[in-house]
Amino acid sequence: QKEVEQNSGPLSVPEGAIASLNCTYSDRVSQSFFWYRQYSGKSPELIMSIYSNGDKEDGRFTAQLNKASQYVSLLIRDSQPSDSATYLCAVSGRGSTLGRLYFGRGTQLTVWP
Amino acid sequence: DAGVTQSPTHLIKTRGQHVTLRCSPISGHKSVSWYQQVLGQGPQFIFQYYEKEERGRGNFPDRFSARQFPNYSSELNVNALLLGDSALYLCASSLDKGTNQETQYFGPGTRLLVL
Numbered sequence: 001q002k003e004v005e006q007n008s009g010p011l012s013v014p015e016g017a018i019a020s021l022n023c024t025y026s027d028r029v030s031q032s033f034f035w036y037r038q039y040s041g042k043s044p045e046l047i048m049s050i051y052s053n054g055d056k057e058d059g060r061f062t063a064q065l066n067k068a069s070q071y072v073s074l075l076i077r078d079s080q081p082s083d084s085a086t087y088l089c090a091v092s093g094r095g096s097t098l099g100r101l102y103f104g105r106g107t108q109l110t111v112w113p
Numbered sequence: 114d115a116g117v118t119q120s121p122t123h124l125i126k127t128r129g130q131h132v133t134l135r136c137s138p139i140s141g142h143k144s145v146s147w148y149q150q151v152l153g154q155g156p157q158f159i160f161q162y163y164e165k166e167e168r169g170r171g172n173f174p175d176r177f178s179a180r181q182f183p184n185y186s187s188e189l190n191v192n193a194l195l196l197g198d199s200a201l202y203l204c205a206s207s208l209d210k211g212t213n214q215e216t217q218y219f220g221p222g223t224r225l226l227v228l
Contacts, residue, residue: 004155042221043201043203044156044219045219046216046218088155090155096169098169099144099146099168099169099207099215100146100158100169100171101146101148101158101205102158103157105153106154
């Protein structure tokens with residue numbers, strides 16, 4: 001059973017600050033990693049995917065992957081109140097579990113004005 | 114293009130009843146996956162279907178079953194409902210090119226309450 005752990009939160013940052021969300025995973029050979037945002041009462045919405053070690057930037061969002069440390073993070077620059085949501089880290093399966101996503105419990109982020 | 118659609122949006126059932134949830138994937142997507150999300154937890158994988166065949170099943174009892182139709186839409190059935198089945202049921206679709214870089218896009222979900 002793959003395990004995906006996220007920093008427990010809740011995380012609270014002021015508007016304009018950088019929010020840092022962290023995730024570790026147990027399966028050393030995992031290949032694909034995803035960050036989803038979920039507003040209260042809504043379904044998960046894809047923010048970023050990352051497959052290779054290093055950084056991947058998309059607007060105010062940067063995903064960082066370190067496979068040696070089995071660690072993936074999401075940085076949100078210039079945080080806005082509209083970023084307030086639960087952020088889910090997901091890791092894809094491989095082999096017989098290809099196509100499955102394994103999720104962490106999520107980190108609740110609040111950005112206050 | 115329309116995204117993933119699910120019906121119904123909300124459902125209230127009593128223990129012992131059965132329920133059928135429906136999902137239509139994004140046009141052109143051939144794979145549908147089902148997830149259960151209990152309050153305060155991340156989604157948990159239930160099933161994946163591709164080209165009408167079950168590709169994978171998560172750690173759920175046999176009360177849970179699903180199928181995929183020729184138009185790639187899918188149904189999730191749950192029999193003998195228990196209180197613990199109360200959750201948000203999410204359907205996700207993907208193109209499925211057979212790689213491990215498939216992105217799954219979620220529908221709005223069906224919120225099931227079992228009384």
